[in-house]
Amino acid sequence: MPIFCPSCLNPASKDAKFCAYCNAPLNVEPTSAQAKALERASQSRRYVSHGLIGFLVGAFIGYLLRPAAPFVGQLPFGTVITRGSNLEGLDQLLVSTAESSFNYMLIGAIIGCVGLILITSALSRNRIEGSGTVQASRIESRSAFPKSVELGYTPEQVEAALGQPEKIINLGSKMIHVYSDMKITYLDGKVSDVQ
Numbered sequence: 001m002p003i004f005c006p007s008c009l010n011p012a013s014k015d016a017k018f019c020a021y022c023n024a025p026l027n028v029e030p031t032s033a034q035a036k037a038l039e040r041a042s043q044s045r046r047y048v049s050h051g052l053i054g055f056l057v058g059a060f061i062g063y064l065l066r067p068a069a070p071f072v073g074q075l076p077f078g079t080v081i082t083r084g085s086n087l088e089g090l091d092q093l094l095v096s097t098a099e100s101s102f103n104y105m106l107i108g109a110i111i112g113c114v115g116l117i118l119i120t121s122a123l124s125r126n127r128i129e130g131s132g133t134v135q136a137s138r139i140e141s142r143s144a145f146p147k148s149v150e151l152g153y154t155p156e157q158v159e160a161a162l163g164q165p166e167k168i169i170n171l172g173s174k175m176i177h178v179y180s181d182m183k184i185t186y187l188d189g190k191v192s193d194v195q
């Protein structure tokens with residue numbers, strides 16, 4: 001795991017005692033607030049890098065799909081990126097094609113950038129919801145499992161599953177433990193009835 005300066009969040013070398021950026025001491029574990037800030041920082045770095053990738057890929061696809069001029073075909077990149085401002089003489093007839101080719105690139109870049117940022121945010125939302133679901137099902141299985149009480153269980157086994165009873169009625173060989181939602185009868189120290 002890379003090490004980060006706890007105060008300025010810049011990457012730091014593992015052996016360094018002080019941050020090379022802000023001189024803060026590095027032998028401190030980041031607090032949870034700083035860990036959250038780190039997570040936010042890496043999240044926004046992810047948005048920026050994915051947005052940039054989407055921008056470039058979209059621009060490239062838009063460039064490949066650019067319209068062709070009659071007789072000339074698709075215009076070269078230098079003409080497209082300058083929107084035909086370097087065209088001279090009769091070539092100036094191609095300015096509108098150069099402009100619409102540039103717009104293809106621009107629209108492709110915008111679609112790619114926005115699209116990848118939306119995908120990134122959807123994925124990170126899924127990750128957060130996913131970990132929430134795992135936690136919920138863990139809690140559920142923890143509380144669902146111990147509810148089972150079987151005939152022949154000792155009071156210790158039942159208490160391990162259900163906890164302490166609310167009331168204990170002791171009648172010698174017969175004993176009744178009352179819980180909020182059930183009543184367990186023991187005969188000679190074993191569960192004989194559950195109500």
Ligand SMILES: [Zn+2]
Nearest residue numbers: 005008019022
């Ligand atoms: Zn620092």
